[in-house]
Amino acid sequence: MLPKLRHEFVLAPMVGVTDIAFRILCRRHGASLASIEMTAANAILHSEKVAKDILQFSDEDRPLTLQLMGTNAAEIVKAAKRYEEKIDILDINMGCPSKTVTRIGAGSALLTTPNKIKEIVKACTSSLSIPVTVKMRAGYDVGSINVVEIAKMCEENGIAAVGVHGRTKSQGYRGLADWGIIKEVKDNISIPVIGNGDVKRPEDAFKMLEKTGCDYVMIARAAMTDPTIFEKIIELRKEGRYDKITKKEKLGLVHEYIGLAQQYNVPFPRIKTNTHNLTAGIAGSKRFRLAINSMQGTKEVLAELEKLAKDI
Numbered sequence: 503m504l505p506k507l508r509h510e511f512v513l514a515p516m517v518g519v520t521d522i523a524f525r526i527l528c529r530r531h532g533a534s535l536a537s538i539e540m541t542a543a544n545a546i547l548h549s550e551k552v553a554k555d556i557l558q559f560s561d562e563d564r565p566l567t568l569q570l571m572g573t574n575a576a577e578i579v580k581a582a583k584r585y586e587e588k589i590d591i592l593d594i595n596m597g598c599p600s601k602t603v604t605r606i607g608a609g610s611a612l613l614t615t616p617n618k619i620k621e622i623v624k625a626c627t628s629s630l631s632i633p634v635t636v637k638m639r640a641g642y643d644v645g646s647i648n649v650v651e652i653a654k655m656c657e658e659n660g661i662a663a664v665g666v667h668g669r670t671k672s673q674g675y676r677g678l679a680d681w682g683i684i685k686e687v688k689d690n691i692s693i694p695v696i697g698n699g700d701v702k703r704p705e706d707a708f709k710m711l712e713k714t715g716c717d718y719v720m721i722a723r724a725a726m727t728d729p730t731i732f733e734k735i736i737e738l739r740k741e742g743r744y745d746k747i748t749k750k751e752k753l754g755l756v757h758e759y760i761g762l763a764q765q766y767n768v769p770f771p772r773i774k775t776n777t778h779n780l781t782a783g784i785a786g787s788k789r790f791r792l793a794i795n796s797m798q799g800t801k802e803v804l805a806e807l808e809k810l811a812k813d814i
């Protein structure tokens with residue numbers, strides 16, 4: 503069973519984005535669950551750098567999901583076991599469309615090998631004491647939409663919840679996410695379904711709940727540029743309305759993120775990525791985002807942010 507969450511709105515895993523500082527930022531602004539970015543099980547077992555840079559933990563960052571990528575069931579179990587005390591959910595990635603991942607048969611390529619999925623799922627659910635979830639796409643391509651069958655098989659083999667991004671692997675991020683397929687999964691299994699794809703504004707979260715019947719709503723890109731989407735969703739539920747974020751508040755978020763990133767020694771390239779994303783939408787910030795590419799340290803970023811604040 504999943505741990506009890508404050509509400510249904512959760513932060514999606516995002517490579518290069520959901521570092522510990524960003525996760526805590528999203529939690530402070532309402533996210534009820536966050537996930538470490540997709541991490542290769544074999545990298546956890548063999549790379550100290552991965553452990554140091556990506557696998558960071560804090561009491562303020564719970565409940566926490568670790569998302570693993572791989573094809574070797576024993577390796578996935580071994581990697582998850584190493585962190586079993588520090589995480590609350592193990593999630594298995596069955597959605598990543600990137601070539602480096604699919605060419606080894608992992609991520610969304612797993613959708614083409616249901617027996618492999620069964621082997622991984624069985625190994626994880628029988629060996630770990632924490633709940634195990636899967637995050638998948640609708641199918642590999644439009645001719646092989648099989649998420650419903652795979653979700654059923656996952657349920658039969660002890661999975662605690664199923665995440666569905668309503669696009670196929672071939673779609674990448676093009677077109678619209680098919681919320682109909684999320685509903686179909688929900689209608690066919692009894693364990694919780696986590697709907698994902700194209701929740702861009704607070705209103706969309708409630709539309710997804712209503713149209714799909716899903717139990718949780720997972721948000722990625724909208725949170726990447728504005729983590730306050732979670733508190734806006736809660737505000738909308740309570741008050742029937744929400745205030746749009748102001749430029750000043752957006753800049754405040756950037757500072758809050760940088761402060762957390764410094765506290766947790768987040769590597770500078772990651773700080774740059776998130777600072778870049780978080781300034782999106784601030785008038786006059788284009789120049790800042792161009793400049794940040796060549797910046798060498800946080801001091802420089804803070805000095806440029808000060809200039810940007812003056813323009814507001």
Ligand SMILES: Cc1cc2nc3c(=O)[nH]c(=O)nc-3n(C[C@H](O)[C@H](O)[C@H](O)COP(=O)(O)O)c2cc1C
Pocket residue numbers: 514515516517518519539540569595597598637667698699700701720721722723724
């Ligand atoms: C920069 C970026 C990195 C991502 N990394 C991951 C990842 O590590 N694991 C994963 O399951 N999905 C990953 N995704 C996919 C998202 O979790 C999500 O499924 C997808 O963006 C659709 O949700 P959205 O419409 O709310 O963005 C990533 C997406 C983006 C934009």
